[in-house]
Amino acid sequence: MQLSDYKSYRETNIIHGANGFLCRLCTKVISHKGDIKRHFMDRHMVRDLMFTCPGCSKLFTAKNSFTSHVYRNHPQFKGIDFMEFATKIKSE
């Protein structure tokens, strides 16, 4: 599935339940409303993102290789919010 629009993702795939917000794409429950967008960016839009390494400014298109690069080469950045270093590739 290719998702590019957070608004339509939220409208069609987020169910507001008793315990929080349920993502229908991966059945994860998100307890805070403010975390929905991060979840979407993190889980369902990774292919459209590029990551800039905070340690050496190297660019990555896959979050997995980016995080393992940071963990291996820049352990001082462990625990940071990696989405802070993501930029959207698509310019629509």
Ligand SMILES: [Zn+2]
């Ligand atoms: Zn999800």
Ligand SMILES: [Zn+2]
């Ligand atoms: Zn680096």
